[in-house]
Amino acid sequence: MNKKLVTFGEVMMRLSPPGYLKFSQANSFELVYGGGEANVAISCAYLGMKAAHMTRFPDNALGRAATQFLRKNWLSSDQIIYGDDKLGMYFLEKGAVHRPSVVVYEREGSAFSKIQPGMVDWEDVLKDADWFHWTGITPAISEGAALCCLEAIKTANKMGIMVSGDINSRKNMWKYGKTMQEIMPKLVKHCDIVITSPRGINEMFGLGEIGGKLKNSAQELMEAFPRIKKVVGKKRKSISASEQEIQGRMWTGTEYIKTETLNISHVIDRVGTGDAFAAGLIYGLLHYDTDIEALDFATAACALKHTVIGDVNMVSLENIKSLMGGDTSGALKR
Numbered sequence: 001m002n003k004k005l006v007t008f009g010e011v012m013m014r015l016s017p018p019g020y021l022k023f024s025q026a027n028s029f030e031l032v033y034g035g036g037e038a039n040v041a042i043s044c045a046y047l048g049m050k051a052a053h054m055t056r057f058p059d060n061a062l063g064r065a066a067t068q069f070l071r072k073n074w075l076s077s078d079q080i081i082y083g084d085d086k087l088g089m090y091f092l093e094k095g096a097v098h099r100p101s102v103v104v105y106e107r108e109g110s111a112f113s114k115i116q117p118g119m120v121d122w123e124d125v126l127k128d129a130d131w132f133h134w135t136g137i138t139p140a141i142s143e144g145a146a147l148c149c150l151e152a153i154k155t156a157n158k159m160g161i162m163v164s165g166d167i168n169s170r171k172n173m174w175k176y177g178k179t180m181q182e183i184m185p186k187l188v189k190h191c192d193i194v195i196t197s198p199r200g201i202n203e204m205f206g207l208g209e210i211g212g213k214l215k216n217s218a219q220e221l222m223e224a225f226p227r228i229k230k231v232v233g234k235k236r237k238s239i240s241a242s243e244q245e246i247q248g249r250m251w252t253g254t255e256y257i258k259t260e261t262l263n264i265s266h267v268i269d270r271v272g273t274g275d276a277f278a279a280g281l282i283y284g285l286l287h288y289d290t291d292i293e294a295l296d297f298a299t300a301a302c303a304l305k306h307t308v309i310g311d312v313n314m315v316s317l318e319n320i321k322s323l324m325g326g327d328t329s330g331a332l333k334r
Contacts, residue, residue: 003130003286004050008152009037009138010112010145011055011066012088014271014311020096029091033069034311036135036166039272043279043301043313045074047320049286052076054125054152058111062087073312079125084111092271095241101270108175113142120148122155131282132156135166136200139183140173146183153190164193166278168200180204189225193285195232195278196221218251229253232295234277234302235261242267244306248277248299250291259296262303262323269309276305276313280320300324 014034017026041051053075057063059082066087070077088107095101107113126132132152139146156163165188174180184204188194198217199210207224208217218231230252237245244267248259280301284294300323305313 002048002050004052004128005041005044005131005133005282006052006054006126006129007037007041007133008054008149009035009135010088010107010110010141011035011038011053011057011070012090012107012110013062013066014090014092016092016094020094023091023093023102032310033066034272036137036272036275037133038070038075039275039312040133040166040279040282041075042070042073043276043305044283046314047279047283047317049283050076052079052125052129054079054120056081056083056112056115056119058085058087059083060085063111073314079120081115081119082111084114086110088112094269097240097242100241107141110141113145115142115148116144117147117151120151122152123159126152126156126159126161129156129159129161130286131162131164133164133166133278133282134187135278136168136180136184136204137170137173139187140170140180142176143178146178146187150187150190153187157190162193163191164195164278164282165191166195166274167204168196168274169203171203181206185225188221189227191225191228193230193232193281194221194228195274195281197233214249215251215256219253222251222253230291232281232298234274234299241270244270246273246299246303248295248302250295252291255291257292257295259292259299262299262328264303264306267306270306272311272313273302273305275311277302279313296324 015029038053041053045051088110091104093102198212201217202210207220232250235247244264247261250257280298284297304315
């Protein structure tokens with residue numbers, strides 16, 4: 001039986017100038033949809049898992065268009081709720097070589113930001129699920145979103161469903177009067193798997209050191225929150241906007257694991273690569289016998305997302321397994 005993943009978070013409209021044009025050069029924008037948690041769900045669906053995304057869309061044509069995007073990418077959308085009239089958006093100017101990418105958000109007042117506790121029947125949403133995933137973006141959007149996320153996590157705990165949180169901090173998003181130091185511990189204490197970095201652990205919980213080793217920071221985090229079974233991260237070296245190096249890392253409480261470094265020598269689209277890593281990790285932990293295999297799978301998935309335009313990693317299971325096996329040739333498959 002296929003494993004089932006449920007995710008929760010905002011889905012936004014992404015508008016980008018064609019190719020590598022700057023905003024000031026653009027006469028049109030290319031439109032796709034994306035959101036960290038939905039990106040994870042779609043990636044897992046492309047790998048053959050059952051996947052559903054829970055969100056709140058505006059009750060208008062844009063909300064229905066975003067719903068259709070999820071449906072055509074293999075996600076169940078039966079329990080999505082609707083209300084208000086604004087879909088969150090962001091604008092992306094793709095960088096190249098030594099010019100960095102630029103992102104401008106317009107998400108304040110979105111339908112998702114106005115979600116409130118009690119709007120979602122989480123037991124119904126999570127029925128038959130094997131895994132629930134959230135990110136640190138969601139509780140940063142609004143207090144209602146944070147409380148709904150906590151409802152989902154606690155329900156998953158009660159139902160015996162694994163919970164993962166990709167909790168790297170987004171300091172500039174917390175604008176509704178609460179800080180991440182107030183909110184995040186309440187969510188993380190109920191997680192089984194945490195994806196983060198020494199910087200994130202330090203900024204959110206005051207543990208470890210910003211430039212320290214993942215193993216040391218992770219151990220402090222696991223001591224503070226005993227439910228956590230694994231802390232996972234990736235080391236990224238940005239040679240330029242067009243060339244990156246990726247390595248997966250994991251602390252299990254007793255063992256420090258890291259993968260070989262993968263070089264991405266021509267980046268097509270960097271957005272969503274962290275979500276691809278999270279999706280690969282979830283798939284790997286559900287389908288492989290060892291942590292190193294799961295981490296190798298996550299790192300290969302992350303590397304391949306750099307070659308896919310848009311927010312979502314749409315590569316196949318065969319693509320990832322081939323890269324895991326050492327095939328970096330990109331040779332034509334017939």
